[in-house]
Amino acid sequence: MDKFGLLPSGNSIPFEAHLEHLDAQRKEIMLDIRSFAKTLGPNVIEEVRPHRVVYAKTLTFRTFLDVEPAGDHLSVEVRSGRAGPAERFDVRTQQDLEQVKKQATQAFEKIR
Numbered sequence: 001m002d003k004f005g006l007l008p009s010g011n012s013i014p015f016e017a018h019l020e021h022l023d024a025q026r027k028e029i030m031l032d033i034r035s036f037a038k039t040l041g042p043n044v045i046e047e048v049r050p051h052r053v054v055y056a057k058t059l060t061f062r063t064f065l066d067v068e069p070a071g072d073h074l075s076v077e078v079r080s081g082r083a084g085p086a087e088r089f090d091v092r093t094q095q096d097l098e099q100v101k102k103q104a105t106q107a108f109e110k111i112r
Contacts, residue, residue: 013048022069029074029097033067036101040108057111064107076100080107 015034019027030053037055038044045056052068066077066086077086078100089100 013050015046015048015053018048018053018069025093026069026072026074029091029094030067030069032094032097033065033074033076033091033100037065037104040105044108057108064111065104078103078107080110 019030022030034046034053037046041057043057045059047054047056052066054063054067055065056063064079066079068075070090072092074091076089076091078089079086087103089096089103091097091100
């Protein structure tokens with residue numbers, strides 16, 4: 001979170017902390033989401049929070065992708081704009097992830 005200047009750098013949470021309690025399949029999907037999000041553009045910001053990881057395009061529009069480990073799946077929200085609800089996906093498989101990638105790409109492109 002220190003990219004936003006909200007916390008001293010000593011209090012930041014490493015991304016890997018979210019991988020510790022995941023099974024191999026969810027760990028692979030979480031890493032795939034991270035890699036995918038970062039390839040959308042050079043201005044993608046990753047913010048690791050205590051219970052989830054959030055990806056934003058700019059600081060003024062906070063997030064387009066929100067990933068939270070939840071039980072036997074990853075709970076992923078894709079937000080295309082400031083108004084309106086986010087789309088929520090329960091990601092258990094690579095097929096589920098492909099749908100999320102399509103939606104996240106569209107959301108990222110809509111954000112100006």
